[in-house]
Amino acid sequence: xxxxxxxxxxxxxxxxxxxxxxxxxxxxxxxxxxxxxxxxxxxxxxxxxxxxxxxxxxxxxxxxxxxxxxxxxxxxxxxxxxxxxxxxxxxxxxxxxxxxxxxxxxxxxxxxxxxxxxxxxxxxxxxxxxxxxxxxxxxxxxxxxxxxxxxxxxxxxxxxxxxxxxxxxxxxxxxxxxxxxxxxxxxxxxxxxxxxxxxxxxxxxxxxxxxxxxxxxxxxxxxxxxxxxxxxxxxxxxxxxxxxxxxxxxxxxxxxxxxxxxxxxxxxxxxxxxxxxxxxxxxxxxxxxxxxxxxxxxxxxxxxxxxxxxxxxxxxxxxxxxxxxxxxxxxxxxxxxxxxxxxxxxxxxxxxxxxxxxxxxxxxxxxxxx
Amino acid sequence: xxxxxxxxxxxxxxxxxxxxxxxxxxxxxxxxxxxxxxxxxxxxxxxxxxxxxxxxxxxxxxxxxxxxxxxxxxxxxxxxxxxxxxxxxxxxxxxxxxxxxxxxxxxxxxxxxxxxxxxxxxxxxxxxxxxxxxxxxxxxxxxxxxxxxxxxxxxxxxxxxxxxxxxxxxxxxxxxxxxxxxxxxxxxxxxxxxxxxxxxxxxxxxxxxxxxxxxxxxxxxxxxxxxxxxxxxxxxxxxxxxxxxxxxxxxxxxxxxxxxxxxxxxxxxxxxxxxxxxxxxxxxxxxxxxxxxxxxxxxxxxxxxxxxxxxxxxxxxxxxxxxxxxxxxxxxxx
Numbered sequence: 001x002x003x004x005x006x007x008x009x010x011x012x013x014x015x016x017x018x019x020x021x022x023x024x025x026x027x028x029x030x031x032x033x034x035x036x037x038x039x040x041x042x043x044x045x046x047x048x049x050x051x052x053x054x055x056x057x058x059x060x061x062x063x064x065x066x067x068x069x070x071x072x073x074x075x076x077x078x079x080x081x082x083x084x085x086x087x088x089x090x091x092x093x094x095x096x097x098x099x100x101x102x103x104x105x106x107x108x109x110x111x112x113x114x115x116x117x118x119x120x121x122x123x124x125x126x127x128x129x130x131x132x133x134x135x136x137x138x139x140x141x142x143x144x145x146x147x148x149x150x151x152x153x154x155x156x157x158x159x160x161x162x163x164x165x166x167x168x169x170x171x172x173x174x175x176x177x178x179x180x181x182x183x184x185x186x187x188x189x190x191x192x193x194x195x196x197x198x199x200x201x202x203x204x205x206x207x208x209x210x211x212x213x214x215x216x217x218x219x220x221x222x223x224x225x226x227x228x229x230x231x232x233x234x235x236x237x238x239x240x241x242x243x244x245x246x247x248x249x250x251x252x253x254x255x256x257x258x259x260x261x262x263x264x265x266x267x268x269x270x271x272x273x274x275x276x277x278x279x280x281x282x283x284x285x286x287x288x289x290x291x292x293x294x295x296x297x298x299x300x301x302x303x304x305x306x307x308x309x310x311x312x313x314x315x316x317x318x319x320x321x322x323x324x325x326x327x328x329x330x331x332x333x334x335x336x337x338x339x340x341x342x343x344x345x346x347x348x349x350x351x352x353x354x355x356x357x358x359x360x361x362x363x364x365x366x367x368x369x370x
Numbered sequence: 371x372x373x374x375x376x377x378x379x380x381x382x383x384x385x386x387x388x389x390x391x392x393x394x395x396x397x398x399x400x401x402x403x404x405x406x407x408x409x410x411x412x413x414x415x416x417x418x419x420x421x422x423x424x425x426x427x428x429x430x431x432x433x434x435x436x437x438x439x440x441x442x443x444x445x446x447x448x449x450x451x452x453x454x455x456x457x458x459x460x461x462x463x464x465x466x467x468x469x470x471x472x473x474x475x476x477x478x479x480x481x482x483x484x485x486x487x488x489x490x491x492x493x494x495x496x497x498x499x500x501x502x503x504x505x506x507x508x509x510x511x512x513x514x515x516x517x518x519x520x521x522x523x524x525x526x527x528x529x530x531x532x533x534x535x536x537x538x539x540x541x542x543x544x545x546x547x548x549x550x551x552x553x554x555x556x557x558x559x560x561x562x563x564x565x566x567x568x569x570x571x572x573x574x575x576x577x578x579x580x581x582x583x584x585x586x587x588x589x590x591x592x593x594x595x596x597x598x599x600x601x602x603x604x605x606x607x608x609x610x611x612x613x614x615x616x617x618x619x620x621x622x623x624x625x626x627x628x629x630x631x632x633x634x635x636x637x638x639x640x641x642x643x644x645x646x647x648x649x650x651x652x653x654x655x656x657x658x659x660x661x662x663x664x665x666x667x668x669x670x671x672x673x674x675x676x677x678x679x680x681x682x683x684x685x686x687x688x689x690x691x692x693x694x695x696x697x698x699x700x701x702x703x704x
Contacts, residue, residue, distance in 0.1 A: 109415065109673070112621070113612050114422075121418040122663040125409040139521040140614040143532040203517035204616045232517060234618065 012179040050367060064325040065100030069130045069285070069317065070123035074160060074205070075111040078235065078289055080262040081134070083370045084159070084313035092132060092158075092313030099321050111202050111235045113140035130154040132313075135162035138206040154324040158316035159309075160207040161351075167323055168350045170316040172307045173357045175207070178286075179214025181357055185303050186284045193224040194255030197247045199268050200234040201261040201284075205253045211260050218352070228254060233264045240267035248277065255277050257287035265304060269295040287369035289360055296362050305357040310356050310362040310370065314339055319352060374562070388635035388687070392650040399654055403661035410664055413541035417534055420610060423656040424545025425450065425620070426606040429469035430599035430634075431549075431556045431625045434648050437631055438560070439593055440573040440640030441489060441496035446601045446627055447673035448507035449481050450620035453605030458520030467527070474602050481507055482598020486591030504624065512617040520615040531611035545607050549652075552600070565589070573640025591686025629676050630655050633683040655679070 044063065071080035071092045085105045087093040090149045096103030106123060108115025121144060123131060131148060135141055135157050142165035145155050149167070157171040157334045172178075186196060198215065213229060221226055234241025240263055246363045247254060248271070257272070259265035265285035272283055278300050287304045295301040318338035328334045330350045337343050343353050360368070403410035429446045436443045453474045460470045481503070488499045534540035535547050558564040571579040572586050580586050609615045634651035636643030658679070662672050 007632060039652055091631075110622070111616060113614060114608075114619075118418070118422045118660075118663055121422075122660075125412070125418065126407070137519070137521075137612075137614055137616075140612040143528070147532070168419070202618070204519045204614065230517065 009339050020113070046076045046227050049173065062325060062327050063099060063321055065326055067101040067129040067134065068119075068127055069096050069097075069101050069103050069152075069320060069324075070126075071103060071105045071313070071317070072119055072123065072129045072131060072133045072206070074114065074134045074136050075104065075108065075112050075115065075235065076105070076109055078111075078263060079158075079291070079370075081105075081107075089310045089343065089370060090314060091310040092317040094310075095314040095317035096321070098339065099317070101317075102323060103317065111136050111205070113137040113204075117141060117144050117370035120148070124148050124151065124153065128153055130156070130324045132167070132320050133157050133161040133162070134302050135206055136160070136202065137204045138162050139164065140204075141165065154320055155322045156316060156323060158312060160205055162206065163349070168319055168346065168349075168352065170312065170319050170352050170354065172309075172312050172354050174353055175210045176214050179211040180218040180359055181305060181359075182211070182258050182260060182284065182286075183215050185305065185359065186258055187222050187225060189284065189302055190225065190256050191284050192222045195226050195228050195251060195253050196256040196258060197228045197251065197254055197337070198230040199240060199244055199247070199257055199259040199261075199264045200230055200232050201264060203232045208260060214305040215258065215260075233259075233267060235261060235263045237263060237267050237361060241271055243273045244268040247282065254281055256282045256284070259283065259287075262288050262291065262306070265301075266291040267301050273298065273300045287360075288370055289365050290370060292360065293365055295366050296360070303359055303361040305359050307354055307358055308370070311341060313352055314338065315344065315352065319344075379477025382586045385652075389644060389647045389650060392633075392635065392647055392654065396650050396657070398504060399657035399661065403657055403664070406661055407664035410661060413539060415660065415664070417541050417543060419656045419660045420543035420546040421531060423652065423659075424543055424549060424611075425608045426623055426626050426630070427549045427652045427656070428545065428552060428604045428607070429601055429623070430630045430648055430652060431552050431645075432593065432600045432646065433627050434634065434636055435556065435560060435569055436496075436590075436593050436597055437636050437638065438640060439569045439590055439644045440576060440626070441590060441593075442500060442638075443485060443496065443594060443597050444500040444603075444624050444628070445481070445485060445503040445507055447620040447623035448504045448511070449478060449598055449601035450605040450608060450623065451511040451617065452481065452507040452514070453478055453602040454609040454615050454619040455514040455617055457606060457609050461512045461523060461615070462518075462520050467524075471606070474606060475599060478598040478600075479595050480598070480603075481601075482595035483591065486594030487596065489594065490587035490590050492558050508617070508621075511619075513619045515615065517617070517687070523610060523611055523613055523615075527610045528613040530607065531613065545611070548603075548607070553645060553649055560645055567660050569593070570641055573637075573642070582651065626655070626676065629680040629683075633679055635687070636686065639685070 071085045073085060074243055081293065083089045083091060085092045087097055093103035093105065106119045116136050120131065120141065120363045131153060133155065141162050145162060145165040149155050155166045156168045156170060157166045159172060161169045198212060200212060216227065219225055229247060231243035231247055233243050244267060257268055260270045265287040268283055271280060272281055273295060283301050284304050286306050288306060292301055292304055315338045321335045323330055328336050330346060332346050332348055334346045335343055346352055409415050431442060433446060456474050456477050457470055460473060471601055485503055487499060488494050489496045530544040535542045535544055560569065568579065568584040568589060571582065571584055572589065576586050608619055630651045631648065632638060633654060634643060634647035636647065659672060662675065
């Protein structure tokens with residue numbers, strides 16, 4: 001009786017484990033084989049794409065095919081990066097497939113350099129020809145990225161820069177414009193008066209700190225507004241929720257919050273989505289339309305900004321392939337055509353801008369699905 | 371009076387079974403890894419493995435002693451983070467590096483001493499104490515550094531994240547070398563000195579050890595202080611490797627350290643374990659994580675592997691006892 005139950009348990013556990021492992025392996029074969037049939041489909045699609053691309057822009061016919069490109073976001077599992085990177089959202093891997101390259105997304109599960117570096121090293125070991133990286137830290141990745149460039153691997157950054165160890169940076173919008181427009185949007189909602197706070201991501205993230213720098217500068221234009229604190233949610237939903245709640249408790253006169261991270265703004269919106277705070281503490285920041293639809297509908301958030309992350313990934317992929325093929329060197333003034341996005345010119349500091357930030361509000365949010 | 375050889379043989383007979391199993395697993399990982407990817411056994415991959423796992427491996431050494439003595443130390447990653455934070459703060463204030471090393475070592479010893487005192491003098495359970503100091507030391511790291519990042523350490527030091535030890539064809543990281551040296555040192559202390567034997571005795575029964583004249587409280591405090599010092603060393607290595615001192619350095623690493631120590635066959639209840647097992651467990655852990663990274667395994671799920679290994683390492687020794695229980699003749703059935 002007791003022993004029979006124990007025996008049954010001892011037999012059931014390995015069976016359950018095998019079932020779980022086969023479920024896991026089927027998802028891995030799904031993710032690994034998604035690049036395999038894509039590359040065979042891409043080789044037939046590339047011939048048709050190449051002919052149409054060749055007719056639209058002469059420079060793209062000099063692009064190499066069959067390159068192994070690794071897209072390395074800050075972390076896996078963030079919907080912003082999944083949209084930016086994956087094939088079915090028209091992101092980086094879609095562009096790579098269209099160009100006849102093999103694209104794989106890889107990274108760690110925490111948005112820290114310690115988690116991202118092994119993924120970069122593995123990509124190098126697997127024979128990468130190009131790396132498209134959203135840097136978790138401006139300098140910590142440099143030994144690894146510099147080693148990659150010494151091996152002849154093209155390194156470009158997108159979304160978040162590592163300024164001293166990449167050939168090009170694909171920026172979603174002018175850093176200054178993102179920072180200043182965030183403050184301008186909130187100031188307009190608050191009638192230029194009130195105490196505000198910022199819920200950021202990781203304290204080391206290059207893009208966050210750059211935007212916050214411009215936010216602080218822009219705040220000086222509004223003497224009746226003040227910055228109470230900058231708190232860090234580490235792009236983790238639980239931590240972002242906790243730091244937002246902490247802000248509300250510590251600053252009872254808080255009137256507004258800016259959260260320039262899609263994870264942070266979603267968490268803050270959930271915290272503010274109560275009768276106590278809705279309309280009293282206003283929220284804006286950078287968010288994905290899908291995660292914000294509910295909060296715009298019930299008035300927790302009036303306006304927020306973003307750009308199309310899929311376009312950012314798409315542009316980054318084109319830039320990386322152009323560089324890897326030797327069609328451009330990333331110097332300022334060079335131009336190339338990024339497929340459906342049209343022509344782009346490289347600006348100072350080897351940076352390309354995708355375009356101005358887009359303001360979402362109740363009037364237009366339902367037109368978007370990401 | 372039994373000779374050292376007899377004692378080793380007796381200890382070896384009991385311990386050999388788990389360590390032999392581990393050695394087989396290491397071979398399986400090597401074979402499986404190289405089958406999964408031709409880059410697995412290359413020099414640069416060994417280097418990368420050493421970089422990613424060096425500090426974790428170093429922290430498993432004092433943890434082994436602490437666990438064998440019957441306690442646990444979950445604050446190891448926070449002590450790493452706190453020393454990293456102190457290193458960054460002092461460097462940004464212009465302190466000379468040798469003075470910084472002394473300060474960081476002193477902080478590590480103090481942190482370990484606090485752990486030890488809370489566990490031995492106030493007689494609080496070490497699980498609760500070190501969970502508390504896990505949060506406390508991480509908080510101190512945050513206060514020391516604030517939200518800033520210090521990332522301008524001299525290349526003479528940060529090169530340990532770029533270059534290998536000279537003379538090894540660039541394949542052995544400094545942290546691997548330090549781990550090997552420390553493992554030999556800790557192994558000798560654990561297996562061949564009276565100090566080591568008293569650690570086993572304490573783990574088997576603290577009261578019996580006390581009555582046998584072993585100064586349990588003092589030794590446990592010393593073990594915690596050693597843990598603090600080694601974690602401070604790990605913090606320095608970690609900071610230089612990433613050229614970054616930030617408050618969340620090392621966040622979560624204590625789980626990997628505990629997983630490796632338990633996988634090594636060190637009993638969570640104390641009194642059992644060996645240094646060979648720890649070295650083999652480090653190889654298994656690093657090898658599996660790296661092999662999965664080199665294949666296209668869904669990286670979000672590598673935690674499943676670490677967790678499964680941990681569960682297996684706790685389940686399997688008890689399963690042996692279970693099966694013996696099942697096959698016992700039913701004469702004692704009530």
